[in-house]
Amino acid sequence: MSKKNEISPPGAGLTVNDVEIVATEAAYQGFFQLSKYQLRHRLFAGGWTPVIEREMLERGHAAVLLPYDPVLDQVVMVEQFRLGAVETSEYPWLLELVAGIIEEGESAEDVARREAVEEAGLDVQQVELICSYLPSPGGCSERISLFIGQVDSSNAGGLHGLATEHEDIRVHVYRTEDALKLLETGKIDNAASIIGLQWLAMNHQRIRQQWLQTKLSDN
Template sequence: MPHKTFDIIQRKRGWDGYFKLDVYRLQHDKFDGGKSAILQREILERGHAVAVLPYDPVRDEVILIEQFRPGTLSVQERYPDMPVWLIEIVAGIIEDGETAENVALRETIEEAGCEIIAPLEKISQYYVTPGCSSETVTMFYGRVDASKVGGIHGLDEEGEDIRVFTVSAEECFAMLQNGQLCNATTTIAIQWLMLNRDRIRKEAGI
């Protein structure tokens, strides 16, 4: 397969608020050897995120969070049965000067009220929706002690209102299969746990 190239003809900031929107004019190589037409595309510059699967291998419990998500609101018009409050895993945006690992540790405390007690294990790094956004997610497994986890967490200054709860691994797997976990990040994390749970528990001496 020959090396493919692209040319950015113009890039300008179309919106510079809480989210940033860049407008590109670009051209790229085609698989048939030619060049595409000059395309205009709007790209949401969301930043880069980190997600953490907090799992207690001793108790065999997953920590999940639930919170309101405004991006669901317009979806209700087409899919009224889809939830507005989503069940998720811990996640946050990488700020200037932070590493993905720093964010994983910080967000687990802020959103779930617990600390990671062993070295992080990287699960995956992936594009969220590359057709229209630059956002990536770096995902980790973090070992936690789930014995005292629960309650309401999050930062008031960020408008967070996060319910934290634990479920057994088997219950979590059932939630995925019956459609209760309907966001991609959580789906990827729980599918990874399905494949790696036995190994993780063995490594923890269970």
């Protein structure tokens, strides 16, 4: 038994090698793939589970970028329709960060920079990784790499997106304090945007001063 205040590491020594994939089949293949797994894994108390079945949405991995302008102290966000919000939201056009799926041969940072151009017309200068996380590991294999990127927001705005992908994206520019107010009042309710803006709230002064100093030294 662990001591009351002792912090035990997650996993208790278990690794991916303590999972046995018995069988996998594609249950559905469309824009995304739904896979059916038969598997078993070790138990914390020892031994193994019986073979269990799980479905997993295989949508690839994604890169997300919070575009931040340290000179004007502004963030750029994009607004677009999301089917997943229809059931629970009166307005299923969500305020989000720039994002895209990572294709084979691309790095997460490459995707973040490319999507900034496609979705918001922004060229990204410096970037910093905020975190890498699993948005819904109980039913989806996706991992998200979330960055903050230095941009010039002075001319940001308008409508963007690739017609070939049926994208209809409206760009918004907010003062940092106003974006954080939207977060506080629940107007921003998707995970990547919440995480990115909360990180900016905690690191605002540090990242702004760092990037402003870099900009001065480059000039």
